Each structure stands twice: as structure tokens, then as C-alpha cells.
Amino acid sequence: MSLLELTLRNVKRNFRLYSIYLFSMVAGVIVQYTFSSLMYNEDVLDALQNRDNFRVGSMIASVTVFLFIVFFILYANSFFMRQRKKEFGMYLLYGLTEKQVVRMIFWETLVICAVSLAAGVLLGGLFSKLFGMLLMSLMQYDQPVSLTFPVEAIASTAGLLLLLAIVISAQSWFMVNRLQLTELFHAKSKAEKPVRVSAFWAILAVLMIGVAFALIYSGKGSVVWQEYATPSLIVSSVGIVAGTYLFFRQFAGWLLRTIGRRKNYHEGNTVLWTSSLRFQIRGNTLNLSFITLFGAAIMMLMCFMTINYKVQFEAVGRNIPNDIAFQSLDTGTNRQVDDLIRSSEHGIRYHLTHEALTAEPLTSMDAAFDNPEYFTPEVLLVPEAAYNELVGIRGDDRKVELSGNEAVSLSQGSDFPETFAASETRSFAVKLGAGEEKEFFLTEKKDYAYLGWSTSPVESMIKKPAVLVVSDEAYSSLQGVANKKKFEIYGVKDAKNAEALSERAHAIVARTPGAYYSSFADVYSRQIEGSSLMLFSSGFLALVATFALASVIYFKQLREATDEKLQYAILRKMGVDNRQIKSVIRKQLLFVFLPPLALGIAYSWSIIKSYILESVSDIPELPGITWGIIGVYFLVYLLLYLSSANLYYKIVSRQS
Incomplete structure (x- = not known):
């Protein structure tokens, strides 16, 4: 049997596992192609007044999107490879060399990349049109966006996939060569040890977070920030970062231990969902801390950019309140400008x-x-x-x-x-x-x-x-x-689209050096295009980052579900029915999903409220917009939680 035939056989036999990995790859391709195609879409470029700024901004954002996609796909591949360690051990036992195993993985990756490229480009083209229309809507332009498939975008996406195939093969080679054959067979049997916790560290975690919140809510006009800005910033930052780490490392473990010491601990299914969590704290601490902090940063970024976008509309009108205004010059010049405006389509x-x-x-x-x-x-x-x-x-x-x-x-x-x-x-x-x-x-x-x-x-x-x-x-x-x-x-009339009129009027007034001239259109396109592009790019980055961060929890839970199939099989033999198992899984995953979400929302809202919303309190709809963004983030994690719980149950219920 050739390596290609073996590869195809593996795909058929492990289609469920491959489908999860394939979905991750397709999602990455869609995101990359969608953003890349917008950079080369002529309809979008024709509508812009500042093409150069758009290209520069898009280039910076595309690099960030690229890094997130690489992180996401490599993390997905790491999960994929861990699930197949026993399979690789079998290949090595039957005489295949490490190079042959890696070559097989490379062929698999190329096949998956080819399928992902075809599906991702087709779907990405549709999403590109949708996001292009959204960008035009943000800029308040009536430019239609056609469905196109720029060759440059397809080439850059294909190059990304080829690079990923090489990196994934290198990652797989290190993974296969670093472990002994016996470790490959028993990779899933290594149990994590419970973390040693103490009430002191648990209380310290809560105090550090509490001090950080107290400093944040004191407001930028308080004495501590006016007189001791640098120490306050250091204390609040350390309180958030170190407090979050200790919260998941110590407070969560202490809370589980406290629950385990209650008299009614063995009543109901409490013992079932808490016991495994105590062993998962060590492996989840860094992940949950990172997700909490980065999730808060994502929400703050989106809220700040949305507020900035909203304020820009107000700011342009406040900074340039007159559609066209200029210093009165000689009668001929004044009449020339007046005739120009009257004869224009604006009137x-x-x-x-x-x-x-x-x-x-x-x-x-x-x-x-x-x-x-x-x-x-x-x-x-x-x-x-x-x-x-x-x-x-x-x-x-x-x-x-x-x-x-x-x-x-x-x-x-x-x-x-x-x-x-x-x-x-x-x-x-x-x-x-x-x-x-x-x-x-x-x-x-x-x-x-x-x-x-x-x-x-x-x-x-x-x-x-x-x-x-x-x-x-x-x-x-x-x-x-x-x-x-x-x-x-x-x-x-229609002052925001009067760039051409303003350019001609300015040329007339500018003949007199130093003469005052002001036009709303001169600033509107720059300010609104810039803020719209920043909002669009940050929204795109937030979507990719949220997806990548959520996958950290998602794949972690899938791996733990695979490792715990035997324990759940034993529970069934002991008489635990499916309804109880579903309840155990929901409570166990809720303990993993809820704290990062709650802490992240608390951090982001407190900072936004105290240091951004207070500065723009004259725009009453901004708090509602902020809560809307936080609500979307909450909804994403709610759907992810429900999806993880459902898939977790299917994995532990499947017969080996």
C-alpha cells in the first residue's frame, strides 16, 4: 500500500476528526481570502477618496489577520496531531520511518489545503461582497460592490496555505521525533495532577482584582490618578494580570475543594462534575487567563473603535460646521464662487x-x-x-x-x-x-x-x-x-459628497494667499473613511481573534472529552443515565466558559465606562452601543458553550 493510498484510507476512517480540522482550515481560508479580496476589489477602491490610506491600513490589518490565522490553524493542527499519536505509534511499529510518517502527513495536509482553498475561495467571495457592502455602508457611500475573485487575493491565500503546509509538516516532524514509541501509545494516559491550593492565595487573588477595580472605578479625575498616575497604572495592571492568573490557579481550585468538603457533596451529581475539574486546573490556567485578558482587550478595541466611529460623525460636524465658508474677497471672486456653487448638482x-x-x-x-x-x-x-x-x-x-x-x-x-x-x-x-x-x-x-x-x-x-x-x-x-x-x-445640499465642488472652490479662493477657506467635504471623507476603515479592520480582527481564542477552549474540551470516554463508560455501567451525563457535562463546561467571559466583560466595561464613556457623555447612545458589542461577544461564547457541550456528549457517548 502506497503512502497516498494510506492517506486516503486514514481520511475515510477518521472522517469525524478530519472534518473538524477541515472546518478549521476552511474557516481560516475564508477569513484570509475575504480580507485580501477587499484590498483588490475595484468597486471598493473606486469609491474611496483616499486609496493610499486604505491600502496601508489594509496591509497592516492583513498582516495581523494572517498571524491570527496561523495561530488558529497551528493550534487546530496541534489538537489534530495529539489525537493521532496512537495511530502514529502503530505506523512506526509496523516499520514506517519518521520521514515516511511526516511525508504522509504532508500529503494529507496538501489534500486538506486544496479542498480548503477551493471551498474557502468560493465562500470567501460571497463574504467579500457582503463585507464590502458593509464597508460602503459604514462610509455612507452608495457604491455597489460586485462579486469578484481577484487573482492577487487567490494567489496570496494559496501562498498562505502552502506556507502552512510546510510549517505543519515541520511541526508534525518535531512532534513525531521528539517522543519515544511507548509515549506515542500512552500519550493519552498521562493524567494531570491537581494543583495544591490555599485559602491565602485564593483570597489574595480576589483582593488583587478588587484593588484593580477600585482604582479603575475611581476615575481619571480622582486624586490617585491625578497625583499618582504611574503607580496606579502599575498596581491596576498587576492586579488584573496576576489576579486573573491566581484566580484560575488558586481561587478556582480552592472553590472546588470547598465544594468537595460540604456535607452534601455526594448528593446529586456534584461529585461527578467537580472531580475532573480539579485535575484540569493546571492545564487550563494559562489558557483561561490568556482568554480572559485577550477577550477583554478585544471588547475594549471594538468598543473604542465603534465609539470613535460614532464620535467622528459628531466631531466633523462640530469641527467644520459650515458646508462651505470663505473669507469675502473682491466682488468678482465672490461671484465666481457663488456661480460655481449654484451651477453645481449640490445647489x-x-x-x-x-x-x-x-x-x-x-x-x-x-x-x-x-x-x-x-x-x-x-x-x-x-x-x-x-x-x-x-x-x-x-x-x-x-x-x-x-x-x-x-x-x-x-x-x-x-x-x-x-x-x-x-x-x-x-x-x-x-x-x-x-x-x-x-x-x-x-x-x-x-x-x-x-x-x-x-x-x-x-x-x-x-x-x-x-x-x-x-x-x-x-x-x-x-x-x-x-x-x-x-x-x-x-x-x-449633500455636503458630504461635495469633494469635487470644494476642490474647485478652494482653487479660486486660494489665489488670494492667506484667505480663510473651510469646507465640510474636505474633512468628511478623510475622517469618516479613516474611522470606518479602523472600525471595519478592528471588527474583522476581533472576529478572527475571538474565533481563535474560542478554539483554544473548544479544542481543549474536545481533547479532554476524548480522554474521558472511559470514565463516562464506567459511569454508564454504574447506572448513570444520559440525562445526568448531559447535566454533568454542562456544569463542567460552564465552570470553564463562564469565568473568563464574566471577568473579561467586567474588565472591559469598567475601563470603557471610566475612561472613554465619561469623556463622551454628551452622546447618550454610546453606552447602549457598548453593551450591544459586549452582548455580541457574550452570544458568541454562549453558542460556543452549547456547541462544545453537545459535541462533548457525542464524543463520550460514542462506542470505541
Whole structure:
């Protein structure tokens, strides 16, 4: 019998085991091909305004996806090889050499890779179209995505599989050559020893996690983080990492031992599901600790990217509140831009011409504007009436009422906007064009934009005009002693897709050096495409990482189910029925699946709530979005738990 015939016979005889491995390979190919094909899909590329950024971002994400797939498939192969150690021992006993066994494994791997490539590319093409449509939806583009099979994506996926076949063969060669023949026959008979536990270490684990949570929930504005940021970070990090390890190493074992000492321990099936768990703690500690911490990181990544994506829509509108705005120039230039906008497919919703007085600040800009380096050194004095008119058109509830020398600074992007009481008003002095000085009293530092960042189609955001809204009476009294600037402010239809219009309008305004120009479209495509790509890539990575991490538990439980078939066969002979066996399996697996899930959710939610959601509390739907992401993660693990319990029962119930 040739090695090829032996390979085909092995596949037929162990089809169940091969099917699990084949499913893992197909899943890896689908993920790799889906992501690779998006990078070469012309429909997606045609819709993007920033192809280069997309390719760079996709390349970085594809490398990460590749590493996760390699990890997942190699872990699946490790499980696959362990289940066949006895089989390899038989081959060596019958005279096959280690090289022949490895060559047989290589042929098997090539066959599985070929089948995986064909199935994965076909399914991956469908998923690629689906994910491409999702990406266009995130970017709010109406670009249709066709079903394509780029040659570059197929070639890169085939190269990945060839590389994996070589690595898997090398992994198998080391596995076969490292063990003695007797070890191959008795590989499954090695029992793990129970971990020695103590109440001290168990209590310490809970205390370390508790201290970490206390520091996290104290908030970034608390004294411990303001005064002792570095020690607090170290203590909380050590508490989470070391506390999680000790939780699974000591607290879980101590809890099982405590359950075993109860008087009613032998009642029901408690003794059945706890006894084997005590022997599995040593082998599961690192896996469960890693899954807990990495699972928390995955949820935090997804929540952060989703929040960032949501905030970007708000942020672009706040940073660039006007569809098109520019400094009023000569009559011919103004008319040229106006004709351009009116003749475009976008049209005009409204057009305002506002004026402002220019002034030089005498008081430090820090008194009125956070991060003054992002603002122009010149201050614009805008009358209350003009400001309120524009706010009314926008539909914002941000109008002001001022009198005398009162003023409001528009500190756009401020993390800490302030409203000053009558006894706490802040003085801000300016120098006007005729050398006259004027002192205003700030009643509020408002996180709001009147004109917004100056932009260009190439450089995106450049500088923010520093604006003081002053009372109408103060503005009227200064008109004769200050220089003026006028601004043309337009509202256009479908402003987010007005990149071409903005590029032409900017070219006209830019003929006058230093003239202010701002367009919503210049920033929207960059910001939204960037945040959409980050959300899409992180979601893809989270899906792959969750799948890979879940497989660690999944294959571990399948291996333990295979090893415990004899114990369950003995239980049946002792009179334990199928209903009780199913109950034992569910409780045993619940003890493995639930703690990593619960701890991971607790870690991620506490950090997100205390350090992300608190910073964007003005967007009320974000907590719901966060819980939705956590809910999806919970659902994935719930399905995995039910699937593992079902397959575990089938394995231990199957007759050898």
C-alpha cells in the first residue's frame, strides 16, 4: 500500500476528526481570502477618496489577520496531531520511518489545503461582497460592490496555505521525533495532577482584582490618578494580570475543594462534575487567563473603535460646521464662487454674509482658548446677532445673550468648557486696529465653532479662527476703530459628497494667499473613511481573534472529552443515565466558559465606562452601543458553550 493510498484510507476512517480540522482550515481560508479580496476589489477602491490610506491600513490589518490565522490553524493542527499519536505509534511499529510518517502527513495536509482553498475561495467571495457592502455602508457611500475573485487575493491565500503546509509538516516532524514509541501509545494516559491550593492565595487573588477595580472605578479625575498616575497604572495592571492568573490557579481550585468538603457533596451529581475539574486546573490556567485578558482587550478595541466611529460623525460636524465658508474677497471672486456653487448638482440651501472685527490679544490666549496653538493668533470679534442667526439656521440650542462688555469665547474642541458666574468672570483684553485697547469679561468658554477649522482638499484641517462673540452694543461701539473681515457662509445640499465642488472652490479662493477657506467635504471623507476603515479592520480582527481564542477552549474540551470516554463508560455501567451525563457535562463546561467571559466583560466595561464613556457623555447612545458589542461577544461564547457541550456528549457517548 502506497503512502497516498494510506492517506486516503486514514481520511475515510477518521472522517469525524478530519472534518473538524477541515472546518478549521476552511474557516481560516475564508477569513484570509475575504480580507485580501477587499484590498483588490475595484468597486471598493473606486469609491474611496483616499486609496493610499486604505491600502496601508489594509496591509497592516492583513498582516495581523494572517498571524491570527496561523495561530488558529497551528493550534487546530496541534489538537489534530495529539489525537493521532496512537495511530502514529502503530505506523512506526509496523516499520514506517519518521520521514515516511511526516511525508504522509504532508500529503494529507496538501489534500486538506486544496479542498480548503477551493471551498474557502468560493465562500470567501460571497463574504467579500457582503463585507464590502458593509464597508460602503459604514462610509455612507452608495457604491455597489460586485462579486469578484481577484487573482492577487487567490494567489496570496494559496501562498498562505502552502506556507502552512510546510510549517505543519515541520511541526508534525518535531512532534513525531521528539517522543519515544511507548509515549506515542500512552500519550493519552498521562493524567494531570491537581494543583495544591490555599485559602491565602485564593483570597489574595480576589483582593488583587478588587484593588484593580477600585482604582479603575475611581476615575481619571480622582486624586490617585491625578497625583499618582504611574503607580496606579502599575498596581491596576498587576492586579488584573496576576489576579486573573491566581484566580484560575488558586481561587478556582480552592472553590472546588470547598465544594468537595460540604456535607452534601455526594448528593446529586456534584461529585461527578467537580472531580475532573480539579485535575484540569493546571492545564487550563494559562489558557483561561490568556482568554480572559485577550477577550477583554478585544471588547475594549471594538468598543473604542465603534465609539470613535460614532464620535467622528459628531466631531466633523462640530469641527467644520459650515458646508462651505470663505473669507469675502473682491466682488468678482465672490461671484465666481457663488456661480460655481449654484451651477453645481449640490445647489444652495442658504447663503449668509457676516462680518467680524479683527483684534490682537493682549491677554494670554490660554485664558479664553484651550490648546491655543491650534488657533490663529488673530482674534475675530463677532456680534451676538450674527452668531445667533447662524446658530438658529443650524438648529442648535447654543444661542447667547450678552450685554455691555460681556463676551463668550468659542474654544472649539475644549475638553473642559466653562460657564463663569457673575463674580467669577474672566478678563480678556484685545488691541484694535487704531491702537485702542478693549477689555471684555468672559461669561462662558464654549465648546462650539462659528467658522470652524480652515481646510484644504490636500491638507485637511489647518488652523481654527479664534472667535469672541461680543454684545451687539460693544460691537457697534468698536466698528470705527477696528479693521473688518467679511465671510461668505454657504449651506449646500449633500455636503458630504461635495469633494469635487470644494476642490474647485478652494482653487479660486486660494489665489488670494492667506484667505480663510473651510469646507465640510474636505474633512468628511478623510475622517469618516479613516474611522470606518479602523472600525471595519478592528471588527474583522476581533472576529478572527475571538474565533481563535474560542478554539483554544473548544479544542481543549474536545481533547479532554476524548480522554474521558472511559470514565463516562464506567459511569454508564454504574447506572448513570444520559440525562445526568448531559447535566454533568454542562456544569463542567460552564465552570470553564463562564469565568473568563464574566471577568473579561467586567474588565472591559469598567475601563470603557471610566475612561472613554465619561469623556463622551454628551452622546447618550454610546453606552447602549457598548453593551450591544459586549452582548455580541457574550452570544458568541454562549453558542460556543452549547456547541462544545453537545459535541462533548457525542464524543463520550460514542462506542470505541
